[in-house]
Amino acid sequence: MRKGKINLPSNFNAPENHKTDEFYFTVLEPSITEIDYQAVMSSLKNLRKIFFANDTWPSESMTIEENTQDLIRHESEFRQKKAFAYSVFTKNKDEYIGCVYINPTLKNIFDCEVYLWVKDSRNELDQKLFQEIKKWLLGYWNLNAIAFPGRDISWRDW
Numbered sequence: 001m002r003k004g005k006i007n008l009p010s011n012f013n014a015p016e017n018h019k020t021d022e023f024y025f026t027v028l029e030p031s032i033t034e035i036d037y038q039a040v041m042s043s044l045k046n047l048r049k050i051f052f053a054n055d056t057w058p059s060e061s062m063t064i065e066e067n068t069q070d071l072i073r074h075e076s077e078f079r080q081k082k083a084f085a086y087s088v089f090t091k092n093k094d095e096y097i098g099c100v101y102i103n104p105t106l107k108n109i110f111d112c113e114v115y116l117w118v119k120d121s122r123n124e125l126d127q128k129l130f131q132e133i134k135k136w137l138l139g140y141w142n143l144n145a146i147a148f149p150g151r152d153i154s155w156r157d158w
Contacts, residue, residue: 003104004106005105006084006104006111007111007143007145008141012141014102018086018140020091022132023089023090024091025088025089025100026087028071028078029074029087030068032071032087033071037064039097039098040058040067041062042119042120042121043119043120044058046117050115051150052155053150082104085100086099086102088100088129097119097125097129098116098122099117100116101116103115109145111146112143112146113147113148113149114133114146114147114148115148115149116130116133
């Protein structure tokens with residue numbers, strides 16, 4: 001996890017679940033290793049543009065065990081209030097479609113950095129998810145300066 005801050009009150013408790021008209025969010029954790037691994041490995045090319053302009057994650061040789069370790073880390077960061085990663089399902093929780101990461105930032109003009117992705121087979125939901133996350137973070141989370149590197153801010157400018 002990168003150093004930095006998420007600009008939230010110390011007594012803020014991030015919700016473990018959130019439901020919208022289109023999506024269901026829950027803490028990203030290892031019980032979904034298999035479906036997360038399938039989604040990640042089926043979306044390699046697009047995922048390599050989510051966290052950096054030319055990322056090497058995920059590698060084609062990533063194992064399910066490595067994926068499990070990532071999910072354990074995400075859940076631990078959530079519990080420690082260091083970062084907040086959510087798995088994203090369709091609203092009835094019948095299909096896993098991707099993830100949202102609310103991460104600390106080193107850039108003082110922002111409250112946090114947010115990254116999100118949907119698996120390739122559900123790419124039509126990407127913009128809807130992006131809009132829902134913005135609305136949720138501005139509303140419930142009361143975050144006003146949200147950085148979406150690679151989306152609202154080009155990688156070159158970031």
